[in-house]
Amino acid sequence: MLESNRREIEVMANLLSSNDTQAEINRAFFRKSQCLAINIIGSPGAGKTTLLEKTLPLLTKSLQVGVIEGDIFTSKDADRIATHDIPVIQINTGGGCHLDSKMVSKVLPEFDWNAMDLMIIENVGNLVCPADFDLGEAFKVIVLSIVEGDDKPSKYPVIFRNAKAVVLNKMDLEALTDVNMEIMKQDILAINPHIRIFEVSCRNGNGLSQWISWLNQEVLNFKDQNL
């Protein structure tokens, strides 16, 4: 092994270990605040922000929700969420391809935690790198546009192995694509038999109520477990 490769591997290991330490601090904070934190991961254009826009108005009837938006440069997604009158903080990674636990910890003081039930962290649009960085969330949720193709779960297995749920979005376009939903779902369950799968269309609203009621129940379960 070259000296430069050895150094690179050491630095990467240190980076991940220091990320994990901060992630545990964040996790303890969320637990103490009785707030379920989730980390939403998906490719650019999978529909992460649109899913939040459809989910938040229904969730916030019963819950206090906050959003952390991760983006490389712009505040476009945070601006979209802010129009729904939800407390939202933008993190710009300045070129970085994923959020890390330190970036998240720095913005936590900007929220009012007295009655926060759910903190949704939308990661940078990327199906690869965010999978490796624990932010201190209770669990990860994948958003996958079915238009991306049924081979994606087996090509990007790490994130499917580490997530609690996957929202298969843009189901309204199914008939117009060559995607085989049975293969897609079988491959997802082969990687992670315990993952919860939701088939939705943010465009026509189909399937959203199951996703929202599941998420609502997860908030209640989290509070019960952390009384």
Place this chain on the structure above:
Amino acid sequence: MLESNRREIEVMANLLSSNDTQAEINRAFFRKSQCLAINIIGSPGAGKTTLLEKTLPLLTKSLQVGVIEGDIFTSKDADRIATHDIPVIQINTGGGCHLDSKMVSKVLPEFDWNAMDLMIIENVGNLVCPADFDLGEAFKVIVLSIVEGDDKPSKYPVIFRNAKAVVLNKMDLEALTDVNMEIMKQDILAINPHIRIFEVSCRNGNGLSQWISWLNQEVLNFKDQNL
């Protein structure tokens, strides 16, 4: 600045500088071989492999073409290309989110360079990280599914700044999405006024002939410039 941050920045700078050195060696090799090398970048499911499947049978009528397929784990894409009787080599990054110039240099000896006109390198499905790593290609081409949304160019500007062409794919789905093609194209040209834009549907074949004849001409131009 923390000592660990300083070390991380140094290692990243060394990494990129050592990548650039190997990229120049690759570039000199492609030039000596009179072979145009291009680096295809896009999100998972943008349609990179499908574009190649549609392009190769028409290109190979007049040109010798080889393909390097970058993937995280599987050889699914290389298997698809191999059915077209094209020399193809798979690089598995083993979790890595992009190809680098050393990975590419290692597989170059596996091709026959006596009469190679075009080497197409399909990068890992990721719109962020591959933008930073020069592989020694003559230029980069982006494949973007319009279903991903018209805000994507302004949210991921680095790759649009560094590419010579962008193939806007899945145009057959335009009427069924909320994408505004004028905004998308304006934003792309605002980032990079010299970029060539192709609007195609790999599904129904629309627009492919312009892309293929442009690429064919680029091969001829490259050979003229490197006689």
